[in-house]
Amino acid sequence: MKLHIAVLPGDGIGPEVTSQAVKVLKAIAMEFGHIFTFEYGLIGGAAIKKSGTALPEETLSICKKADTILFGAIGEPKYNFDPDAKVRPEQGLLKLRKELDLFANIRPVIAYEDLLNHSPLKNKCIKDTDIIIYRELSAGIYYGDKTLSEDGQSASDVCQYNRFEIERIAHLAFKAAQSRQRKLTLVDKANVLASSRLWRKVIMEMAPQYPNVTLDFYYIDNAAMQLILNPRQFDVILTENMFGDILSEEASVIVGSIGLLASASLGPKYAMFEPIHGAYSKATDKGIANPIASILSATMLLDHFGLLDEASLIRKAIKKSLKLHITTPDLNTKYDNISTSKVGDFIEDFINHPE
Amino acid sequence: MKLHIAVLPGDGIGPEVTSQAVKVLKAIAMEFGHIFTFEYGLIGGAAIKKSGTALPEETLSICKKADTILFGAIGEPKYNFDPDAKVRPEQGLLKLRKELDLFANIRPVIAYEDLLNHSPLKNKCIKDTDIIIYRELSAGIYYGDKTLSEDGQSASDVCQYNRFEIERIAHLAFKAAQSRQRKLTLVDKANVLASSRLWRKVIMEMAPQYPNVTLDFYYIDNAAMQLILNPRQFDVILTENMFGDILSEEASVIVGSIGLLASASLGPKYAMFEPIHGAYSKATDKGIANPIASILSATMLLDHFGLLDEASLIRKAIKKSLKLHITTPDLNTKYDNISTSKVGDFIEDFINHPE
Ligand SMILES: [Mg+2]
Ligand SMILES: [Mg+2]
Numbered sequence: 001m002k003l004h005i006a007v008l009p010g011d012g013i014g015p016e017v018t019s020q021a022v023k024v025l026k027a028i029a030m031e032f033g034h035i036f037t038f039e040y041g042l043i044g045g046a047a048i049k050k051s052g053t054a055l056p057e058e059t060l061s062i063c064k065k066a067d068t069i070l071f072g073a074i075g076e077p078k079y080n081f082d083p084d085a086k087v088r089p090e091q092g093l094l095k096l097r098k099e100l101d102l103f104a105n106i107r108p109v110i111a112y113e114d115l116l117n118h119s120p121l122k123n124k125c126i127k128d129t130d131i132i133i134y135r136e137l138s139a140g141i142y143y144g145d146k147t148l149s150e151d152g153q154s155a156s157d158v159c160q161y162n163r164f165e166i167e168r169i170a171h172l173a174f175k176a177a178q179s180r181q182r183k184l185t186l187v188d189k190a191n192v193l194a195s196s197r198l199w200r201k202v203i204m205e206m207a208p209q210y211p212n213v214t215l216d217f218y219y220i221d222n223a224a225m226q227l228i229l230n231p232r233q234f235d236v237i238l239t240e241n242m243f244g245d246i247l248s249e250e251a252s253v254i255v256g257s258i259g260l261l262a263s264a265s266l267g268p269k270y271a272m273f274e275p276i277h278g279a280y281s282k283a284t285d286k287g288i289a290n291p292i293a294s295i296l297s298a299t300m301l302l303d304h305f306g307l308l309d310e311a312s313l314i315r316k317a318i319k320k321s322l323k324l325h326i327t328t329p330d331l332n333t334k335y336d337n338i339s340t341s342k343v344g345d346f347i348e349d350f351i352n353h354p355e
Numbered sequence: 356m357k358l359h360i361a362v363l364p365g366d367g368i369g370p371e372v373t374s375q376a377v378k379v380l381k382a383i384a385m386e387f388g389h390i391f392t393f394e395y396g397l398i399g400g401a402a403i404k405k406s407g408t409a410l411p412e413e414t415l416s417i418c419k420k421a422d423t424i425l426f427g428a429i430g431e432p433k434y435n436f437d438p439d440a441k442v443r444p445e446q447g448l449l450k451l452r453k454e455l456d457l458f459a460n461i462r463p464v465i466a467y468e469d470l471l472n473h474s475p476l477k478n479k480c481i482k483d484t485d486i487i488i489y490r491e492l493s494a495g496i497y498y499g500d501k502t503l504s505e506d507g508q509s510a511s512d513v514c515q516y517n518r519f520e521i522e523r524i525a526h527l528a529f530k531a532a533q534s535r536q537r538k539l540t541l542v543d544k545a546n547v548l549a550s551s552r553l554w555r556k557v558i559m560e561m562a563p564q565y566p567n568v569t570l571d572f573y574y575i576d577n578a579a580m581q582l583i584l585n586p587r588q589f590d591v592i593l594t595e596n597m598f599g600d601i602l603s604e605e606a607s608v609i610v611g612s613i614g615l616l617a618s619a620s621l622g623p624k625y626a627m628f629e630p631i632h633g634a635y636s637k638a639t640d641k642g643i644a645n646p647i648a649s650i651l652s653a654t655m656l657l658d659h660f661g662l663l664d665e666a667s668l669i670r671k672a673i674k675k676s677l678k679l680h681i682t683t684p685d686l687n688t689k690y691d692n693i694s695t696s697k698v699g700d701f702i703e704d705f706i707n708h709p710e
Contacts, residue, residue, distance in 0.1 A: 080546060080572070084556075090546045120480040120584055141496075141514065146549035154517040155553035159496065162509040189597070191435060191445045194501035198510035201439075217435070220597075221604035228583055228608045229475055242544070242575075246601065249576035253583045 001305065002035045006066035008059065008096075011045040011089055012279025013289035013340075014072025020291035020344030021070060021298040027351040028302070028310045039066060043096065044089035044279075045076035054092030060099055063270070068301055069100075071274035072294065077281050089279075094142060101267040103138040104169045105244065106176075106300075107276060109231075109251040109261065114322040118256030118331055121228065126254050129231040132180070133251065134173040135244025137265055139165045140195075142241050161195045161240065166202045172266070173238040174210040183214045183235035187223040187243050199240060220246070227251055248276060257330045259290025262297040264304065271304055273297035287339035290328040292318060295347060317350035356660065357390045361421035363414065363451075366400040366444055367634025368644035368695075369427025375646035375699030376425060376653040382706040383657070383665045394421060398451065399444035399634075400431035409447030415454055418625070423656055424455075426629035427649065432636050444634075449497060457620040457627055458493040459524045460599065461531075461655075464586075464606040464616070469677040473611030473686055476583065481609050484586040487535070488606065489528040490599025492620055494520045495550075497596050516550045516595065521557040527621070528593040529565040538569045538590035542578040542598050554595060575601070582606055603631055612685045614645025617652040619659060626659050628652040642694035645683040647673060650702060672705035 007022060009015035022038055029036040041059035048054055063069050074093045079085050096102075111119070111129040119126055144158030177184040186203050188196035200217065207215050218226060220243045226233065227247060231254050239247065252258035261276040275293030283289050295314065302311040321327060325334040326346045332338055362377060364370035377393055384391040396414035403409055418424050429448045434440050451457075466474070466484040474481055499513030532539040541558050543551035555572065562570050573581060575598045581588065582602060586609050594602065607613035616631040630648030638644050650669065657666040676682060680689040681701045687693055 075546065088546065094547070120477055121475050122477055125475040142547050144511070148549055148553070149517075152553075152556075153519075154515065155549040156499070156513055156515040157548045157550050158511055158513050160509065160511040162504075164508075191430065191443065192449070192497050193512045194503055194510040195512050198503070198507075201507075221600045224579060224601045224605035225607055225613065228605065245576045246579045250579035250583065250605070252580055258580065 001307065003067045003305065004037045004039065004065075005301075006063045006069045007038050007040050008043045008063070008069065008071045009040070010043050010072040010074045010279065011076055012073050012281040012284050013277075014074065014279055016285065016287075016340050017275060017289050017291040017294035018070060018072040020340060021294040023344050024295050024314060024347050024351065025298050027348045028314065031351055032307075032310055034307075043092040044074035045079070047092060048087055048089065052087065054087060054089055055095045055099075060096070063096065063100060068304070069270065069272040070298060070301065071272050073275065073277065073279040075279040075281070096272075097137055097265060098143065100270040100272065101138060102265040102270060102272055103136065103165065104172050104266045105135040105137040105263055106266065107133040107135065107248045107251075107261060107263045109133065109248070109254055111254055112256070112260070112319070112322060114319070115256040115260075115331065120253055126231055129254050131231065131234045131237060131251065132176060133237045133239070133244060133248045134169055134176065135248060136165065136169045136240050140241030159193070159195050159242075161198055163198070163202055166199055167206065170203055170206055170238060173236050174206065174213055177213045177236040178210060181235035182212055183216070185223075185234055185237050186215070186217050187220055187237060187239035187247065188217065189220050190217070191219060195240070203238070223247060224250060228253070252276070257290060258293070259328065259330050260292050260296070262293050262300055264297075264300045271301075273301040273304075287341065288329050289340045290330050291340050291343050292327075295344070313351060313354060314347065316354070317347040320350060321346050356662065358422045358660065359392045359394065359420075360656075361418045361424045362393050362395050363398045363418070363424065363426045364395070365398050365427040365429045365634065366431050367428050367636040367639050369429065369634055371640065371642075371695050372630060372644050372646040372649035373425060373427040375695060376649040378699050379650050379669060379702050379706065380653050382703045383669065386706055387662075387665055389662075398447040399429035400434070402447060403442055403444065407442065409442060409444055410450045410454075415451070418451065418455060423659070424625065424627040425653060425656060426627050428630065428632065428634040430634040430636070451627075452492055452620060453498065455625040455627065456493060456622040457625060458491065458520065459527050459621045460490040460492040460618055461621065462488040462490065462603045462606075462616060462618045462631060464488065464603070464609055466609055467611070467615070467674070467677060469674070470611040470615075470686065475608055481586055484609050486586060486589045486592060486606065487531060488592045488594070488599060488603045489524055489531065490603060491520065491524045491595050495596030514548070514550050514597075516553055518553070518557055521554055522561065525558055525561055525593060528591050529561065529568055532568045532591040533565060536590035537567055538571070540578075540589055540592050541570070541572050542575055542592060542594035542602065543572065544575050545572070546574060550595070558593070578602060579605060583608070607631070612645060613648070614683065614685050615647050615651070617648050617655055619652075619655045626656075628656040628659075642696065643684050644695045645685050646695050646698050647682075650699070668706060668709060669702065671709070672702040675705060676701050
């Protein structure tokens with residue numbers, strides 16, 4: 001298969017982890033006889049530095065003409081402490097998602113047997129957890145109108161949803177549930193928010209189309225508790241943009257490290273794959289960033305194009321690396337000198353010479 | 356001391372747990388020679404049934420002429436599945452908070468030594484956790500304008516904050532930090548939300564007034580993860596209304612049961628004390644509801660009026676009940692027949708005959 005892949009490494013540890021994912025994709029292409037080509041674009045803080053904008057036109061056009069997109073991370077600490085900054089790295093990612101109409105962010109949360117001890121949760125509580133979170137990505141409060149009063153004394157954000165935005169991701173989530181344990185949990189705050197009540201109403205109206213899926217509902221505050229108390233109760237979680245952001249980052253504690261969580265962002269035309277960890281600037285260029293989330297993103301990319309054997313070979317390599325403690329320091333209790341690129345090298349080697 | 360206390364038992368398990376708290380307060384009054392009087396008011400689903408409104412005028416006036424308020428819980432499941440309901444139990448509580456200008460909700464999160472095994476978290480991760488959450492309670496998205504388009508296809512909620520609303524709770528939180536470990540963490544989403552940027556700006560401007568307090572900042576998604584990964588890093592958490600709702604319910608996993616978390620809601624004139632668990636209707640009238648959160652709310656009430664010895668005697672009784680497994684089934688691994696009122700009786704007895 002020929003795939004032209006736009007690569008947006010972004011900020012912080014984005015470039016170092018993304019380069020490991022690219023390395024792995026190249027090994028896969030070689031091993032399976034595919035032709036993968038890569039074209040790089042600037043985004044976020046790196047783009048602001050060069051062009052004054054977080055998403056240059058050129059980057060957008062690279063993405064639009066590619067078959068798919070591999071994304072790194074975004075964000076620079078200096079902007080966090082400047083509440084008045086006019087341009088922000090995060091705008092690049094938000095604008096990209098909007099421009100490409102990436103409305104569904106899909107995040108698997110799996111408790112790896114070899115990593116149970118890394119979780120702050122008791123093994124028996126998380127063992128066999130296998131959740132997939134469907135987070136709406138194109139609307140809600142992150143995109144709603146924002147105001148700051150002229151005197152700077154008051155500010156507001158609007159959370160807005162319409163039926164179409166809810167239905168299109170809900171169909172994906174219902175279908176995912178059908179192919180899994182047939183359980184869908186909607187997370188909202190319908191006892192207080194009008195937008196949440198619309199979510200609940202739309203989902204309840206859709207439910208009869210998926211009669212074999214058991215549907216239940218949690219408020220976000222309760223869900224944040226239940227996800228830790230009893231994660232195995234969940235199969236597919238469907239939720240709006242900000243609640244999905246919160247729950248999926250929280251869910252990383254089940255996996256043992258946020259450095260292991262990958263995601264796919266899908267739209268009607270484009271698909272983008274990215275780790276859920278952010279730029280984690282403190283770790284930049286130290287060789288300690290965990291590349292697994294980025295490599296797993298590449299795996300989701302391969303799945304998306306039906307390259308299932310290829311994806312499963314990478315997953316096998318990752319499991320092997322975990323078993324042998326070929327991991328970065330966030331996960332390593334045995335060796336303290338396994339760098340980001342060493343992990344990538346191991347996985348590359350495994351692909352070249354699988355046992 | 357004379358205290359006239361408005362009691363609003365509310366819905367679900369509210370009445371049964373509140374009656375245990377009242378029982379304990381009566382024992383305290385007897386033992387220490389105080390005069391506590393109690394006046395009951397309807398709120399929530401119970402009030403809707405009787406009067407068609409979730410907060411009758413009479414209840415409001417009972418609260419306003421009392422010295423303080425003891426609150427149970429609110430909510431009825433039948434409203435949750437009716438997205439079109441015009442009157443909702445929760446409106447009673449939201450309106451009460453607004454009418455009494457209760458702008459600060461304060462929630463202690465303490466890992467009890469005798470309950471470490473009840474948490475899904477590993478003992479070593481939670482041992483000695485002692486956090487207090489300051490949640491803004493009078494503004495934000497729960498109170499902002501709500502719209503539902505005429506065709507029912509689109510809905511919105513507004514999250515709004517002004518400087519005054521931020522400052523008044525922030526002063527309380529900074530002061531609390533000064534009397535504790537001198538660490539304050541603001542939780543926001545300043546990389547995306549305008550209202551969060553205002554929070555951050557105001558807090559940064561206030562910080563020089565509290566030079567001995569170390570201030571740091573987390574985004575809500577990261578905070579939801581950090582609270583589980585390493586709860587001991589937190590001392591005082593300050594945050595807006597909805598983020599506080601989410602984090603404090605999530606934090607209950609540290610304590611081992613949501614049935615143990617109490618809260619105080621303070622305003623310039625009034626103070627109300629309530630468990631953070633909701634109506635939990637499934638458990639209503641089964642004698643299995645944990646009354647400790649409600650009894651701890653009464654303890655916070657006593658603290659508020661400077662009755663520190665009284666409060667500490669109740670806390671001693673609670674610890675003793677936990678040690679002896681005189682607890683409701685949510686916490687009990689030894690006996691399966693200790694009811695809500697049995698727990699209250701034990702604490703009452705302890706107050707009457709402390710060792
Ligand atoms: Mg996030
Ligand atoms: Mg709550």
